[in-house]
Amino acid sequence: MMTKPVMDQKPLMLRVTENKREAPDYATLFFDHSLAFRPGQFVMVWIPGLDEKPYTISHHNPDRFGITIEAKGIFSRKAIALTKGDLVGIRGPFGNGFDIRPGQVVAVVAGGCGMAPLATLVEQLPGDTTLIHGARSKDFLLFPDRFALPREICTDDGSLGHKGLVTDLLERRITNGSPLDMVYACGPEIMMYKVFQLCETRGIPCQVSLERYMRCGFGVCGACVCGKQVVCKDGPVFGSETLREMKDFNTRALLKSGREVDLSLYFSWRCR
Amino acid sequence: MGIRFLHKTLKNPTVLASGILGNSKDILERVHENGCGLVTLKSIGPEPRDGHNNPTVIDLGCGLINAVGLPSPGYLNMENEWAELEHRNFPIIASVYGGSVDEYRRVAEYVSSKKPDFIEINISCPNSEQHGMIFGINRDSSRAVVSAVKKAVSVPLIVKLTPQAPDIADIAKACEDAGADAICAINTVGPGMVIDIESGKPILAFKKGGLSGPMIKPIAVRCVFDIYKAVSIPIIGLGGITTGEDAIEMVMAGATLVGIGTAVRYRGIDVFQKIADEMDAWLSERNLSLADIKGAAHGEG
Numbered sequence: 001m002m003t004k005p006v007m008d009q010k011p012l013m014l015r016v017t018e019n020k021r022e023a024p025d026y027a028t029l030f031f032d033h034s035l036a037f038r039p040g041q042f043v044m045v046w047i048p049g050l051d052e053k054p055y056t057i058s059h060h061n062p063d064r065f066g067i068t069i070e071a072k073g074i075f076s077r078k079a080i081a082l083t084k085g086d087l088v089g090i091r092g093p094f095g096n097g098f099d100i101r102p103g104q105v106v107a108v109v110a111g112g113c114g115m116a117p118l119a120t121l122v123e124q125l126p127g128d129t130t131l132i133h134g135a136r137s138k139d140f141l142l143f144p145d146r147f148a149l150p151r152e153i154c155t156d157d158g159s160l161g162h163k164g165l166v167t168d169l170l171e172r173r174i175t176n177g178s179p180l181d182m183v184y185a186c187g188p189e190i191m192m193y194k195v196f197q198l199c200e201t202r203g204i205p206c207q208v209s210l211e212r213y214m215r216c217g218f219g220v221c222g223a224c225v226c227g228k229q230v231v232c233k234d235g236p237v238f239g240s241e242t243l244r245e246m247k248d249f250n251t252r253a254l255l256k257s258g259r260e261v262d263l264s265l266y267f268s269w270r271c272r
Numbered sequence: 273m274g275i276r277f278l279h280k281t282l283k284n285p286t287v288l289a290s291g292i293l294g295n296s297k298d299i300l301e302r303v304h305e306n307g308c309g310l311v312t313l314k315s316i317g318p319e320p321r322d323g324h325n326n327p328t329v330i331d332l333g334c335g336l337i338n339a340v341g342l343p344s345p346g347y348l349n350m351e352n353e354w355a356e357l358e359h360r361n362f363p364i365i366a367s368v369y370g371g372s373v374d375e376y377r378r379v380a381e382y383v384s385s386k387k388p389d390f391i392e393i394n395i396s397c398p399n400s401e402q403h404g405m406i407f408g409i410n411r412d413s414s415r416a417v418v419s420a421v422k423k424a425v426s427v428p429l430i431v432k433l434t435p436q437a438p439d440i441a442d443i444a445k446a447c448e449d450a451g452a453d454a455i456c457a458i459n460t461v462g463p464g465m466v467i468d469i470e471s472g473k474p475i476l477a478f479k480k481g482g483l484s485g486p487m488i489k490p491i492a493v494r495c496v497f498d499i500y501k502a503v504s505i506p507i508i509g510l511g512g513i514t515t516g517e518d519a520i521e522m523v524m525a526g527a528t529l530v531g532i533g534t535a536v537r538y539r540g541i542d543v544f545q546k547i548a549d550e551m552d553a554w555l556s557e558r559n560l561s562l563a564d565i566k567g568a569a570h571g572e573g
Contacts, residue, residue, distance in 0.1 A: 009332075010466065013471065051326050216537075219540075254296070255345075259349055
């Protein structure tokens with residue numbers, strides 16, 4: 001084949017090599033492909049003839065990667081039903097990813113499928129890590145046997161671990177453990193906001209991974225703007241300094257039409 | 273490099289093209305802070321409209337192909353944005369579209385009451401009253417929409433033209449005659465199509481899309497050159513401008529201001545300051561001003 005004169009970024013067409021059911025409504029699609037990637041980055045996943053949506057990389061090896069999908073709407077229900085051999089288009093990775101510093105004492109706080117972008121981070125963190133994981137119930141706990149380090153678990157219904165919120169466990173960890181250098185969080189935006197607030201009162205820097213409706217993935221169309229930030233390009237991971245200035249954090253988002261709405265309305269639309 | 277454009281003095285000749293970023297006051301302010309002389313609010317339509325499903329924007333390396341599909345909250349659903357924009361410290365263009373002359377007039381009239389510094393009408397839309405024929409490819413429909421909007425607005429009117437017109441200079445002249453205060457050219461080229469050969473499907477969900485970026489620059493330069501000969505109102509020239517040298521070339525074709533869109537992809541959100549600085553450097557090395565080179569390509573011989 002002739003070398004291409006220009007480098008395009010059309011979807012890279014890959015076949016699903018495995019579909020692993022992780023929990024009710026969660027599945028991971030694996031692809032045998034080497035992808036240059038940093039934890040926290042995402043790819044645009046195209047199902048030809050249907051739609052294209054952003055997903056984080058939840059599994060990453062030199063010759064394989066996986067994306068974990070929660071079935072919520074039309075696209076994600078189709079996606080978790082894909083089987084070995086089905087063709088999917090991948091653009092990216094896009095975005096900044098988490099900022100990882102060697103030797104830090106950190107806490108990683110995951111809510112629900114917010115564990116997906118944090119999983120590869122946990123595997124790369126070199127130092128002293130506390131993993132806090134919240135889920136609806138014990139059946140919805142993502143990757144229960146994946147990590148060498150223990151995790152502190154909470155569930156909404158008390159079916160496993162503490163009955164309550166991840167912020168309860170984080171607060172306990174901050175109060176009783178060695179001082180934290182960084183807190184990483186991903187989950188429902190209200191959860192990330194509470195984590196941010198708690199970190200602010202305790203003087204701990206944090207990084208959270210935001211979600212907004214996206215189109216281009218590379219910072220030109222403006223669909224995913226959040227305050228002065230373009231989530232697909234400047235984010236999706238934002239640190240405390242940016243979050244302090246971001247007045248749309250936990251308050252507002254744009255619908256597909258560009259209409260600015262309260263976050264609750266945005267999320268009820270996204271889950272259709 | 274302050275530059276006069278109609279009733280305003282801008283800090284430099286760079287303009288954020290419509291449809292790029294443009295979705296909120298906050299992000300427009302950031303674009304302004306990154307060196308942009310004049311920013312364009314994302315196109316406003318008569319009704320709430322989601323636009324197309326993804327994929328909507330694909331990078332072809334030599335530029336983009338897009339079919340975003342003119343998403344808009346609808347002109348009556350933007351009160352928050354207008355309230356925030358009222359307290360801006362930078363000039364804006366409000367871009368407007370419609371599917372009939374009356375829709376253009378109605379949206380533009382309302383938008384005008386919100387006091388943007390300029391209104392731009394995108395006349396690359398299909399006319400629902402004429403079997404979907406694009407307004408901007410025909411003299412009569414272009415004139416009809418421009419004159420109706422001009423009567424309804426109280427701020428200067430910019431008309432954005434499509435290179436799909438067989439004779440874009442002729443359309444520009446018709447718009448000037450109908451009362452346009454400035455021309456913006458060009459909109460995306462095409463439509464084009466990209467097919468994924470593994471699935472055998474067009475990649476864009478809408479199948480066809482407009483081309484932008486470096487691959488269309490020679491077409492844009494030629495269009496601006498032709499328009500400059502035909503009209504005496506100022507021109508915002510855009511299409512593929514990625515560097516200061518590209519911008520200088522567009523000014524030599526006849527542009528007063530230069531629009532920038534796709535270059536945000538290739539050089540980042542501070543591309544506006546970079547291009548303005550590169551233009552300055554090029555001019556000062558030669559001891560020239562923008563006025564010296566405007567339309568220079570039209571000289572004798």
